[in-house]
Amino acid sequence: MTTGNFDALVSAARVQLEPLDSHFIAGSDAALKDDYLTLLAALLLEKGALTEAQLRLMMMLIAVIRPAFPLAHYLQQSAKLDSEGLARIVRNLGQTKQAAQALLFDFAVLQRITGPLAAQQVERLGWLAKICGLGDKQILLINFWSLRLLGIKTSVEAFSGAVTVVKTARVERLLSSDTQLKEKITRNGLPQKNQFIEQGSYVFKSNISSRTVYSAFLSYSLCRFAIVPAKGLVIRVVMDASEDANDEYGKKGEPLFEIIPLPAAFNAWRSFLTGKHHD
Amino acid sequence: MADLDENTLRDRYALLCQACEDRPGGAAKEDEVLLRALEDLIEQDLPALARRGSPPMFTDILRALRHEMVRFREFCEYPALSGKVVVGLGGSFSAGKSSLINALVGDRKCLVTEVDPTTSLPTYLVQGEQETPDVKAINLFNRLITLSHSQFRTLTHEELERYGSQVSRMLKSVVVAHSGFGWENLALLDTPGYSKADEEGSARTDASVARSQLNSAQFIIWLVPADKGTITEDDIAFLASLDKQIPKLIIISRADKHPEEAVGNIVSLVRETLAQRGIDVLDVLPFSTRPRQPWSITPLTDYLTEWNQVWRDPGFTRQFKRQFMAYENYLDEARQEGQRQLSKFNRILTLSDDAGTQSDIQSLQRNSRSNLYQLEEVFQTLSEIQQKFFSLLKTLGERLAISLEEPDSLSMLQYTPVNLQSLLQALADERGVDLHEVDPELWRPLTRNLPMDNLDVVLRRDSVGRQQMWQPLMAQTPLTRLDELLKRDSTHYASLQALSNGEAL
Numbered sequence: 135m136t137t138g139n140f141d142a143l144v145s146a147a148r149v150q151l152e153p154l155d156s157h158f159i160a161g162s163d164a165a166l167k168d169d170y171l172t173l174l175a176a177l178l179l180e181k182g183a184l185t186e187a188q189l190r191l192m193m194m195l196i197a198v199i200r201p202a203f204p205l206a207h208y209l210q211q212s213a214k215l216d217s218e219g220l221a222r223i224v225r226n227l228g229q230t231k232q233a234a235q236a237l238l239f240d241f242a243v244l245q246r247i248t249g250p251l252a253a254q255q256v257e258r259l260g261w262l263a264k265i266c267g268l269g270d271k272q273i274l275l276i277n278f279w280s281l282r283l284l285g286i287k288t289s290v291e292a293f294s295g296a297v298t299v300v301k302t303a304r305v306e307r308l309l310s311s312d313t314q315l316k317e318k319i320t321r322n323g324l325p326q327k328n329q330f331i332e333q334g335s336y337v338f339k340s341n342i343s344s345r346t347v348y349s350a351f352l353s354y355s356l357c358r359f360a361i362v363p364a365k366g367l368v369i370r371v372v373m374d375a376s377e378d379a380n381d382e383y384g385k386k387g388e389p390l391f392e393i394i395p396l397p398a399a400f401n402a403w404r405s406f407l408t409g410k411h412h413d
Numbered sequence: 414m415a416d417l418d419e420n421t422l423r424d425r426y427a428l429l430c431q432a433c434e435d436r437p438g439g440a441a442k443e444d445e446v447l448l449r450a451l452e453d454l455i456e457q458d459l460p461a462l463a464r465r466g467s468p469p470m471f472t473d474i475l476r477a478l479r480h481e482m483v484r485f486r487e488f489c490e491y492p493a494l495s496g497k498v499v500v501g502l503g504g505s506f507s508a509g510k511s512s513l514i515n516a517l518v519g520d521r522k523c524l525v526t527e528v529d530p531t532t533s534l535p536t537y538l539v540q541g542e543q544e545t546p547d548v549k550a551i552n553l554f555n556r557l558i559t560l561s562h563s564q565f566r567t568l569t570h571e572e573l574e575r576y577g578s579q580v581s582r583m584l585k586s587v588v589v590a591h592s593g594f595g596w597e598n599l600a601l602l603d604t605p606g607y608s609k610a611d612e613e614g615s616a617r618t619d620a621s622v623a624r625s626q627l628n629s630a631q632f633i634i635w636l637v638p639a640d641k642g643t644i645t646e647d648d649i650a651f652l653a654s655l656d657k658q659i660p661k662l663i664i665i666s667r668a669d670k671h672p673e674e675a676v677g678n679i680v681s682l683v684r685e686t687l688a689q690r691g692i693d694v695l696d697v698l699p700f701s702t703r704p705r706q707p708w709s710i711t712p713l714t715d716y717l718t719e720w721n722q723v724w725r726d727p728g729f730t731r732q733f734k735r736q737f738m739a740y741e742n743y744l745d746e747a748r749q750e751g752q753r754q755l756s757k758f759n760r761i762l763t764l765s766d767d768a769g770t771q772s773d774i775q776s777l778q779r780n781s782r783s784n785l786y787q788l789e790e791v792f793q794t795l796s797e798i799q800q801k802f803f804s805l806l807k808t809l810g811e812r813l814a815i816s817l818e819e820p821d822s823l824s825m826l827q828y829t830p831v832n833l834q835s836l837l838q839a840l841a842d843e844r845g846v847d848l849h850e851v852d853p854e855l856w857r858p859l860t861r862n863l864p865m866d867n868l869d870v871v872l873r874r875d876s877v878g879r880q881q882m883w884q885p886l887m888a889q890t891p892l893t894r895l896d897e898l899l900k901r902d903s904t905h906y907a908s909l910q911a912l913s914n915g916e917a918l
């Protein structure tokens with residue numbers, strides 16, 4: 135075997151050996167998976183054949199979607215798509231929350247890997263998003279996470295519309311043994327910018343040491359309760375050090391930090407996007 | 414039948430025996446087992462499977478598989494021919510084909526020229542290794558037989574009258590391997606000269622034989638004798654009846670019989686006439702066999718050398734695969750439809766509270782599941798047949814020293830652009846969605862031409878090697894314990910030491 139052959143074999147094997155995470159659509163019934171892949175293939179084949187990179191990525195997606203048929207089947211079926219078939223697919227996708235968002239994300243990534251999107255591709259994404267009823271925030275999330283996935287550097291400011299603000303639910307000075315802290319994710323201080331944070335019910339303890347000897351002696355901490363509605367990337371910490379030291383900050387629901395949520399629809403890339411793909 | 418002497422009769426009988434031979438010989442005997450196994454899969458297993466579930470075009474699939482199998486058998490019998498690019502040599506009777514072949518092989522006594530040019534047997538000239546030209550033929554049973562020169566010369570139109578038998582009708586083709594033919598990947602197909610273009614489809618006239626032979630070629634060389642001053646209407650009609658996709662080269666033969674200027678005019682006239690009549694040709698080249706003539710054979714040999722580089726895929730694996738894919742595709746579609754039905758039943762079940770309706774749906778669901786199960790079984794068996802088929806084909810390929818690997822389905826697909834634009838517009842209209850409201854600005858970030866730093870990592874094609882980890886193994890450090898490791902250092906056993914020192918124990 136030549137070195138070139140071996141390299142080609144290794145390259146082909148890596149698609150199987152280093153799978154993506156389970157795809158959002160993987161748990162759906164076979165018919166929905168078929169619809170999903172047929173529409174994805176139709177979108178990709180609108181202008182002809184797939185590139186090598188697109189084919190490779192499709193193989194990776196197919197491996198984690200685990201449909202009933204091989205990729206060739208969906209590529210063939212897409213050519214037979216008619217208005218009735220398209221209406222059925224869109225209807226079926228609409229019945230599963232976030233399925234359309236997952237489809238558009240996969241399509242955006244598959245298109246972007248061949249180069250910047252052309253006007254026709256943008257039009258197609260826009261039309262499909264509109265027909266599937268996706269809102270501006272969902273579209274911005276597709277943009278943000280697809281760019282991040284591919285390592286395309288971009289300013290976060292452009293995605294202000296996709297931001298979720300995590301606000302203080304309540305503020306209290308509590309003992310570390312307080313029962314109110316049970317079943318809560320407790321953190322000393324706020325998360326850092328560019329850090330991933332999981333969804334959940336949090337208690338952020340103030341980093342500022344207690345102002346009274348009494349409080350310090352009894353291990354009282356200033357605790358800010360907050361709900362992080364979705365897993366996401368922290369893009370801005372709103373509360374500064376002086377606000378942190380202020381017992382009043384948060385009592386009116388003041389913001390703690392901002393995140394860009396990572397939708398469950400992009401699950402296939404979850405560990406990659408959260409930096410855990412080498413674990 | 415003429416009176417034949419005993420030797421001629423014996424030779425004739427031997428030739429007849431060969432022509433009737435249907436048993437494999439030599440290496441073909443071992444191939445025969447594999448070929449029979451392949452044929453059994455097509456003739457027994459697939460029709461048996463089709464009884465349990467088959468596409469409406471199953472007979473077409475079977476016919477195509479059979480046809481390809483015949484072609485494959487021919488290939489196995491004489492792979493040297495099937496792998497070559499066929500260049501058809503055509504023209505009217507006495508157009509100068511023999512002279513051209515002589516000039517190409519550099520041998521005035523080339524065997525082909527000794528054949529009656531009116532023979533309708535396809536005769537291929539290929540490169541040979543032996544000094545003496547070697548003549549082989551493939552009979553109707555796809556067996557390769559060897560002919561002597563004298564036997565080959567008897568295969569003319571007069572064969573029946575002269576010998577009382579027509580062996581040439583029992584042969585499919587003849588291959589003459591000549592060491593003077595300089596293009597290893599080409600097979601020059603000498604076709605019978607036609608008298609005039611006959612009605613298309615008429616059987617076994619020289620013209621129809623020539624037409625069908627030329628249409629099986631990848632390139633055509635057509636000879637126009639310079640004597641007539643231009644290309645004849647008959648030639649034009651014949652050329653027009655050939656496959657337009659096959660590139661054609663026109664050779665003005667016997668150019669030496671005319672002054673240089675006149676030949677130039679003939680070339681121009683032929684070129685113009687063909688263009689006017691809508692017949693595309695690669696070129697019109699004058700040619701003369703006489704030395705010191707300006708019409709050298711080099712431009713023609715340049716074309717042959719170019720065609721010699723064209724790689725010809727015998728295409729068996731793809732042809733076979735195409736048929737299996739057609740069957741698979743039908744099953745896939747039927748299975749997909751079955752799954753859709755099941756999905757619909759599930760949805761209806763969740764919506765229905767009525768026990769009677771639920772019971773009916775469950776009954777339909779069972780039925781649907783059973784059909785789906787049967788389709789899955791058929792699909793499974795088809796996959797097994799296919800796997801076995803391509804495994805046998807691969808083994809045969811290894812024996813024939815050519816790659817007969819099963820092609821990947823994806824590489825076989827012919828992509829058809831999908832007209833999504835009108836489909837989406839229609840769907841939007843149906844749903845009352847105004848597509849003009851779509852804001853392209855939302856997608857702007859994806860249109861920027863910026864580098865993709867993660868692309869290789871995403872596609873799993875980044876470098877996997879962590880070179881520095883292996884650095885210690887790459888260093889030029891002496892291996893101090895190698896002998897010890899390989900047990901070739903001095904032994905600790907006294908008895909072995911003594912033996913090693915040549916001492917008696």
